[in-house]
Amino acid sequence: MALEFSAESEKRINEALDEYYNTQAALIPVLYIAQDEFGPVTPEVMDLVAKRLELPRMFVEAVASFYTMYLKKPFGRHHIQVCRTLSCHMAGAQNIVAHIKKKLELEAGGVTPDGKFSLEEVECLAMCGSAPAMIINKTNYENLTIEKVDEILDNLD
Amino acid sequence: MSELVLSKRFNTPDSHLLSTYEADGGYQAARKALDMTPEEVVEEVKKANLRGRGGAGFPAGIKWSFMPKDDGKPHFLCVNADEGEPGTFKDRSLMRFDPHQLLEGIIIGCHAIRAEYSYIYVRGEMWDEKEILWNAIRELRAKNYLGKGIFGTKNNLHIAVCTGAGAYVCGEETAMINSIEGKRGEPRLKPPFPAQVGAFGMPTTVNNVETISNIPHILKNGGEWFASLGVEKDGGTRMYGVSGPVKNPGLFERPQGYNLKKLIFEDAGGMLDGRELKAVIPGGSSCPVLKADEIDIPHNYDSLRDAGSMAGSAGVIVLPEDACAVKAMANLAQFYAHESCGQCTPCREGTHWLNLLIQRIEAGQGKMEDIDQLLQTCKNMMGSTICPLSDAAAMPMEAFVRKFRDEFEEHVRLGRCPRDGRL
Ligand SMILES: Cc1cc2nc3c(=O)[nH]c(=O)nc-3n(C[C@H](O)[C@H](O)[C@H](O)COP(=O)(O)O)c2cc1C
Ligand code: SF4
Ligand code: FES
Numbered sequence: 001m002a003l004e005f006s007a008e009s010e011k012r013i014n015e016a017l018d019e020y021y022n023t024q025a026a027l028i029p030v031l032y033i034a035q036d037e038f039g040p041v042t043p044e045v046m047d048l049v050a051k052r053l054e055l056p057r058m059f060v061e062a063v064a065s066f067y068t069m070y071l072k073k074p075f076g077r078h079h080i081q082v083c084r085t086l087s088c089h090m091a092g093a094q095n096i097v098a099h100i101k102k103k104l105e106l107e108a109g110g111v112t113p114d115g116k117f118s119l120e121e122v123e124c125l126a127m128c129g130s131a132p133a134m135i136i137n138k139t140n141y142e143n144l145t146i147e148k149v150d151e152i153l154d155n156l157d
Numbered sequence: 158m159s160e161l162v163l164s165k166r167f168n169t170p171d172s173h174l175l176s177t178y179e180a181d182g183g184y185q186a187a188r189k190a191l192d193m194t195p196e197e198v199v200e201e202v203k204k205a206n207l208r209g210r211g212g213a214g215f216p217a218g219i220k221w222s223f224m225p226k227d228d229g230k231p232h233f234l235c236v237n238a239d240e241g242e243p244g245t246f247k248d249r250s251l252m253r254f255d256p257h258q259l260l261e262g263i264i265i266g267c268h269a270i271r272a273e274y275s276y277i278y279v280r281g282e283m284w285d286e287k288e289i290l291w292n293a294i295r296e297l298r299a300k301n302y303l304g305k306g307i308f309g310t311k312n313n314l315h316i317a318v319c320t321g322a323g324a325y326v327c328g329e330e331t332a333m334i335n336s337i338e339g340k341r342g343e344p345r346l347k348p349p350f351p352a353q354v355g356a357f358g359m360p361t362t363v364n365n366v367e368t369i370s371n372i373p374h375i376l377k378n379g380g381e382w383f384a385s386l387g388v389e390k391d392g393g394t395r396m397y398g399v400s401g402p403v404k405n406p407g408l409f410e411r412p413q414g415y416n417l418k419k420l421i422f423e424d425a426g427g428m429l430d431g432r433e434l435k436a437v438i439p440g441g442s443s444c445p446v447l448k449a450d451e452i453d454i455p456h457n458y459d460s461l462r463d464a465g466s467m468a469g470s471a472g473v474i475v476l477p478e479d480a481c482a483v484k485a486m487a488n489l490a491q492f493y494a495h496e497s498c499g500q501c502t503p504c505r506e507g508t509h510w511l512n513l514l515i516q517r518i519e520a521g522q523g524k525m526e527d528i529d530q531l532l533q534t535c536k537n538m539m540g541s542t543i544c545p546l547s548d549a550a551a552m553p554m555e556a557f558v559r560k561f562r563d564e565f566e567e568h569v570r571l572g573r574c575p576r577d578g579r580l
């Protein structure tokens with residue numbers, strides 16, 4: 001069955017189209033709207049976005065593939081992104097990652113079998129002054145310790 | 158303590174609201190500027206000696222004066238909030254705690270360059286900041302501070318937030334313009350420069366968040382006042398970020414030309430847990446590293462250039478003595494290899510080759526020739542690419558190898574990392 005945007009997504013798409021200079025300029029936000037609704041940006045999602053914005057399918061794919069925040073593979077309900085870059089590394093990011101891997105029995109790039117968590121190591125998140133830092137979905141967490149990570153993860157449903 | 162300009166309201170409750178900002182005199186500078194001619198505004202900014210805070214330090218007033226006059230085309234002001242340079246975390250706070258300071262700067266800047274459109278390009282991961290900016294924009298629209306005939310003048314202005322989607326290279330101004338247009342964020346060849354052919358083919362100025370946030374203060378208190386806060390040719394204050402093992406990491410607003418050693422040992426509290434200082438990266442990961450005995454200098458564009466480095470984004474990264482220099486640079490080499498957009502062969506191949514070589518040396522599997530290979534590769538990567546990312550990857554590597562060659566050689570001799578990869 002072909003995908004369709006929900007009424008809520010349609011509303012957000014129309015808002016984006018009002019804000020930007022032309023239809024093509026709305027592509028970056030619309031790909032996020034699609035990801036929020038459907039999960040990974042798969043070929044079917046790209047078909048839908050291309051149709052909705054009346055842009056060439058190849059163009060949509062070229063853009064979606066360029067940016068790392070459009071996830072092409074399945075990800076968990078809680079997508080954990082831990083910064084690996086220098087300041088976070090010096091503050092112990094490697095221990096945080098190792099702990100999450102062990103606790104959730106998860107590898108970087110993987111998803112837990114229940115689909116609850118996925119883990120990714122990412123580059124500098126502009127929180128270096130409060131390292132180590134991570135983002136889960138759209139929420140920032142700073143000054144991480146093992147205890148703090150346990151508390152955060154244990155409180156997610 | 159020195160005068161706070163940009164971060165004065167950071168600790169005020171509800172500092173992000175229009176009511177808070179207006180109660181503190183907000184939008185008076187915009188009213189004043191809109192009564193001036195664009196040329197007069199540009200002159201005031203020139204007098205201020207405001208240099209771009211995005212990294213290159215280009216004088217803002219001069220950049221604005223490149224915008225054409227009477228060309229009949231729509232003009233754009235694109236604000237760079239992509240903040241992705243490792244070690245940099247100032248624009249996030251400027252947007253979070255004082256979005257109206259930035260928006261007032263945009264209103265003034267758009268008048269100066271005759272722009273009717275402004276896009277704030279915020280890096281994708283900054284979800285809260287995007288929302289804060291949108292809310293602030295809605296507050297302004299409701300009062301007709303944005304839209305048609307703003308503040309009762311003939312000026313029209315549309316401001317919107319654009320979002321990045323995870324690509325460091327989109328911080329480069331022409332890549333950002335492509336991304337704003339909804340395209341792949343690949344840098345464009347210059348010329349033509351954005352002031353001639355920028356966003357949507359129209360004359361465009363790109364400025365950093367911190368650069369623009371300074372504008373209301375310059376209009377309010379005058380260019381000469383702003384210039385007097387800093388040093389010669391470098392006016393105002395700077396949002397210095399300090400990260401790494403110091404007692405009190407974070408953001409410090411200090412005058413341009415603030416002593417780098419003092420910043421680390423007084424403001425940031427000195428080294429954590431009695432560790433010794435080994436080296437400092439003074440302005441984000443792309444700036445050549447300074448050894449501990451090279452940091453008793455003013456932090457500003459000219460002084461750091463004279464010291465063989467750069468002021469960059471003023472994101473100061475502190476490295477302790479017990480950390481492995483090879484490991485530190487290897488961490489950054491991985492970043493650059495990941496972020497090259499791949500359009501230019503020297504950059505695409507060079508960043509990967511540097512990463513491969515240095516990871517091999519760090520792992521104890523390198524050869525002595527690999528060290529010279531690193532330097533040779535750096536040479537081939539510099540000055541020959543579409544954008545400066547290639548140089549930004551090569552410069553720090555070259556400096557690390559030159560200044561810590563003994564550590565690189567020790568890895569090869571021992572066949573392992575003498576510090577077990579400690580950072
Ligand atoms: C690879 C690369 C990344 C950059 N990232 C940023 C950034 O995140 N923020 C920024 O303001 N400037 C960044 N710049 C510099 C911009 O190209 C541009 O010079 C700057 O935004 C101009 O604003 P300014 O004159 O106000 O500093 C980057 C440059 C390069 C080459
Ligand atoms: S220098 Fe690197 S990042 Fe810049 S355009 Fe060339 S390949 Fe892309
Ligand atoms: S290095 Fe991790 S947030 Fe900057």
